[in-house]
Amino acid sequence: MSKKAKGKIEKLVSLCVLSMMFFMMFSPVPSFMFIAPAEAAFSSVTITDVTPTELYPGDTKEVTVTVENNGGRDAKDIRLAFQGTEIVSLVGPTVAQINTLNSWCSKEVKITVHVKDNAPAGTYCIPITCDWYEPTTKTVIVGYITRTDPTTGITETIPQTKTEYDAPEPRTAQLGISFNLKGDIIINVANVITDPKEIRPGDNYVTVSVAIDNSGEAGAKDVKAELIGTDGFKPSASETDTAYIGRLDIGVSKQAVFHIDIEKNIESKTYVLPMKITYRDSDIKEYVIQRELKLLVEPKPDFMISSFFTKPENITAGDHVTFYIEIENTGSGNAKSVDIRAIRKADQPFDFVERSNYIGDLDVGGEGTGILTFDVDGMAEPKAYLLNVRIRCTGDPDIGDDNVYTFDKTIKINVQPGIPHRIQYIRYGMGILALLVVIVSVYLFMGRKKERT
Secondary structure, eight states: OOHHHHHHHHHHHHHHHHHHHHHHHHOOSOGGGTSOOGGGGSOOEEEEEEEOOEEOTTOEEEEEEEEEEOSSSOEEEEEEEEOOOSSEEEESOOEEEEEEEOTTEEEEEEEEEEEOTTOOSEEEEEEEEEEEEEOOEEEEEEEEEEEEOTTTOOEEEEEEEEEEEOOOEEEEEEEEEEEEEOOOOOEEEEEEEEESSSBOTTOOSEEEEEEEEEOSSSOEEEEEEEEOOBTTEEESSTTTTEEEEEEEOTTOEEEEEEEEEEOTTOOSSEEEEEEEEEEEOTTOOEEEEEEEEEEEBOOOOOEEEEEEEEESSSEETTOEEEEEEEEEEOSSSOEEEEEEEEEOOTTSOEEEEEOEEEEEEEOTTOEEEEEEEEEEOTTOOSSEEEEEEEEEEEOOGGGTOOOEEEEEEEEEEEEEOSHHHHHHHHHHHHHHHHHHHHHHHHHHHHHHHHHHO
16 A cells, blocks of 8 residues: 555544544533443442331440442541430440442441430431541553554554552541430329318319329320219219310429219218320320329218107197107218207298207217207198208317218198197187186276275
8 A cells, every 4th residue: 555545544534533523522412421420430428227216215225327338439448436415325336447338339337325214205316427538540651562553554652551549538428327216105193182172972063183294205295184983973064074184295294173073972981083094195196094093082970860750749720849850970970069950931830939959969870859849820721841950060070070061951740630720719719708708807896896985
């Protein structure tokens, strides 16, 4: 081949190379086909997984941390410095070391953490300072060789190179791992206060205040307390046995207030009332627990009329009546200074001579008799009359009961019709006749005395 032909070939090759370069610069083909991704240009150390992530107050656990290099270069001499907090701290070494972490590879390191006792629930983060080195390389020419292309006859000098590691480049990053601290909710009851202070049989609308405490490590939501129905106790009105408390944070105490009635014939002793408490945790999961509420029902006297009778037995209009009333202390406490009194109504034909009567002290189960006297109106209509009597006493001071108690009872008194009613009119007539006889006798006596003078 002539030198002229060789020159044309070289010009043609050069033109092709220039055309390819021009095409690559202005071609619409996406550039990522020719330019390496940015992340491939350096190393990047990060945390991709932590096991476990849920802890409880007082826990001491081994934690596995997955460290990954998601960059395009290798990382060497990786140093992870874990910084504990007041709530979550490290036990043992606080620094973990990884010699080499190739690109797109991961390794696990293990640490031991401790959670503070009584720590509140929540999310806690442990900061990590991560340092490492990114080794770089450079190409060094170590010599040249000359060779001739047998086809073209072109002779060229080619440099001989090798790759050497350059001084490592330091890198650093601020990382962190998070833990979800799960706390137990502990609900208790305390400080039961009642109004009145001393509960006695028959008391109505008794206010019961109970302190509801959260002594756990997590807050409670939608807290509601409800007294469970028990013999001898009932709500004073609708829903007065239910208290809505709402949110109850850690270490907080709120009052649950109830209103109840105490049955009259209840035994005097300490009663245990069940109380149902419902609440929700931070995950809206509902819990139902039961607690107990202790109430002391103090002794109290009570009375029943065991019998009564009158003299005369059959009462008619105009009679003078002695009324015997026998009572019994059927309560749970001794009664002092017991007396009985009649409560007269205007439409009743009874005129009391002895309206009240003192009986004295009656212990539990003791009996006594009250005596009242009254006159029946002479014009009383024969029928049954309801006489109200009131028993009054004081409590037993030996047990601190200084209360005054009254008990109203009703007794039916029958006024009989018939002969006794007509005899009354005869009595009235005979009285009038006797008065007339006296008047006439006085008149005659005075007349005779004048004649003598």
